[in-house]
Amino acid sequence: MKKMETDVLSTHELADALGVSESSIKRWADEGLLRVSRTAGGHRRIARAEAIRFARATRAAVVRPARLGLPEAGVAAADERSGDDAERLYRYLERGAGALARGLVFQLYLEGQTVAAIVDGPVRAALERIGMLWHERADGVFCEHRATEFCAQALHQLRLLLVPPAGAPLALGAAPAGDPYLVPSLAAAAVLASEGFDTVNLGADTPIEALEQAVESLGPRLVWVSMSAAPHSERLGRELAALARTLAPRGAHLAVGGRAAAGLRLPALPNLQVGASMAELAAFARGLASAAPARD
Ligand code: B12
Numbered sequence: 497m498k499k500m501e502t503d504v505l506s507t508h509e510l511a512d513a514l515g516v517s518e519s520s521i522k523r524w525a526d527e528g529l530l531r532v533s534r535t536a537g538g539h540r541r542i543a544r545a546e547a548i549r550f551a552r553a554t555r556a557a558v559v560r561p562a563r564l565g566l567p568e569a570g571v572a573a574a575d576e577r578s579g580d581d582a583e584r585l586y587r588y589l590e591r592g593a594g595a596l597a598r599g600l601v602f603q604l605y606l607e608g609q610t611v612a613a614i615v616d617g618p619v620r621a622a623l624e625r626i627g628m629l630w631h632e633r634a635d636g637v638f639c640e641h642r643a644t645e646f647c648a649q650a651l652h653q654l655r656l657l658l659v660p661p662a663g664a665p666l667a668l669g670a671a672p673a674g675d676p677y678l679v680p681s682l683a684a685a686a687v688l689a690s691e692g693f694d695t696v697n698l699g700a701d702t703p704i705e706a707l708e709q710a711v712e713s714l715g716p717r718l719v720w721v722s723m724s725a726a727p728h729s730e731r732l733g734r735e736l737a738a739l740a741r742t743l744a745p746r747g748a749h750l751a752v753g754g755r756a757a758a759g760l761r762l763p764a765l766p767n768l769q770v771g772a773s774m775a776e777l778a779a780f781a782r783g784l785a786s787a788a789p790a791r792d
Pocket residue numbers: 615616617619620623624625626627628640644674675676677678679680681683684720721722723724725726751752753754755770771772773774776777
């Protein structure tokens with residue numbers, strides 16, 4: 497696959513992205529604050545993931561996000577920059593300002609917030625408010641579908657930035673059959689990618705049988721199932737228990753969560769966890785990743 501032009505940056509390009517001098521970049525590299533590699537000719541090169549890590553760690557202002565392969569934030573009018581993050585995201589989603597919504601999600605990430613905190617916080621809260629609109633407005637459904645699409649775009653873009661390290665453990669997951677919700681499973685994939693997993697998201701409306709096949713073919717360390725709607729929840733409970741039992745001899749775990757997960761009756765199995773937030777999923781994944789053997 498062709499590498500993105502921005503996968504590796506020169507000191508000049510990173511300086512341009514951060515609006516600082518090239519000599520500052522070279523100094524930070526020489527002080528060991530920024531990990532660099534060298535070309536055959538001795539020039540410093542910075543991996544894009546390292547540039548983003550550095551920007552987050554130092555709270556650097558990214559003046560040219562496109563240089564780092566990030567979306568341009570779009571320029572919010574001064575009166576729109578007020579309010580907390582969830583309030584701002586809600587306003588952008590509600591009035592169809594997709595670039596501002598995506599830009600805000602990236603801004604929060606670059607400011608050092610974790611992917612889990614962004615999803616559990618502003619994304620969840622803003623969509624919760626969007627979800628009330630159809631009760632009171634004729635265009636509520638239109639607004640909700642558009643807002644869902646903007647959130648999915650932002651999470652996709654964020655996830656694509658998070659290139660798994662070589663030998664990263666694999667996580668795969670989905671929302672079960674009859675569950676049309678896109679964002680929660682995609683969010684789980686982005687969160688797990690941010691915790692160093694290679695991720696395969698099978699998306700909404702996926703039969704558990706298809707997950708079983710994916711397990712057979714890909715050998716994940718972790719499987720997530722996100723449930724927002726719970727059709728046939730008794731059968732689903734049995735299927736999830738069977739999936740956990742398939743995973744157990746492989747040393748793999750099943751994490752179940754989502755708005756409808758609390759309604760499930762699941763047996764207590766050592767490799768089956770039920771969680772209510774992305775922060776819980778991230779914490780669980782962190783524990784697993786630190787114990788995970790590297791893949792070939
Ligand atoms: C977008 C949306 C839809 C879209 C989804 C589009 C799509 N392709 O994704 C569509 C149009 C399909 C839809 C349909 C319906 N919806 Co709807 N929908 C929503 C909305 C606005 C956002 C959901 C979302 O994506 N949230 C963002 C995610 C990130 O947040 P979350 O789901 O809360 O997930 C968090 C946790 O659960 C957890 N988590 C999630 N997954 C996992 C996984 C693991 C492993 C772990 C550990 C944790 C975890 O972490 C997440 C972040 O904190 C919600 C509002 C709301 N309050 O949630 C209504 C909402 C859920 N919908 C609702 C309703 C009523 C419906 C419909 C019945 C409407 C209708 N009359 O047709 C249908 C039913 C569809 C069905 N088959 O069940 C109601 C449900 C009310 C209730 N009592 O349950 C809500 C609450 C809106 C409302 N206030 O009225 N909906």
